[in-house]
Amino acid sequence: MKPQNLxxxxxxxxxxxxxxxxxxxxxxxxxxxxGPIRARRMFGGWGIYHDGLMFGLYxxxxxxxxxxxxxxxxxxxxxxxxxTYMQRDKAVKLSYWSAPExxxxxxxxxxFWGNTSFEAALRAQAAKNKPxx
Numbered sequence: 001m002k003p004q005n006l007x008x009x010x011x012x013x014x015x016x017x018x019x020x021x022x023x024x025x026x027x028x029x030x031x032x033x034x035g036p037i038r039a040r041r042m043f044g045g046w047g048i049y050h051d052g053l054m055f056g057l058y059x060x061x062x063x064x065x066x067x068x069x070x071x072x073x074x075x076x077x078x079x080x081x082x083x084t085y086m087q088r089d090k091a092v093k094l095s096y097w098s099a100p101e102x103x104x105x106x107x108x109x110x111x112f113w114g115n116t117s118f119e120a121a122l123r124a125q126a127a128k129n130k131p132x133x
Contacts, residue, residue, distance in 0.1 A: 020046070024058060033107040034114030053121040055114065057083060057096045063103075064096035065117035068124065072097065074116060095120070 024039045024046055031037045031050075038049045039058070048056030048063070057064040064083040067075055078100035082093045102109040 020058070027058065027063065030104060030107070030110045031114050033111040050114070050118050053118065053125060055117040055121040059083065063099040065099050065113055066120040066124070067095050067097045067117070068120040070123065071116045071120055
């Protein structure tokens with residue numbers, strides 16, 4: 001199943017085109033079972049935060065969630081795709097993968113995927129804060 005484009009989904013729901021701000025506002029509803037989120041503009045997209053940690057990215061009309069070695073297989077199995085962008089004619093992949101489509105329709109799915117992504121963000125922060133020898 002192809003990852004859902006959030007902007008297109010909202011356009012179908014509302015019957016007209018939506019702005020990035022409307023998509024971000026909708027994400028607050030999507031993640032209500034997961035917990036409060038905050039969105040901050042960054043590099044032409046939005047960082048999605050929970051408890052001060054970025055666990056998601058909204059870019060190119062799509063929601064991407066934080067991955068690592070512990071959860072990336074779940075995203076692969078769900079048919080998600082990595083976030084990529086071009087830099088100096090080379091594709092760069094980040095540790096964010098597109099959110100599975102069910103997340104946008106089912107709040108318990110959003111809680112599951114929000115938790116697994118937030119846990120990846122916690123692990124990344126712990127690795128950064130680990131004392132160097």
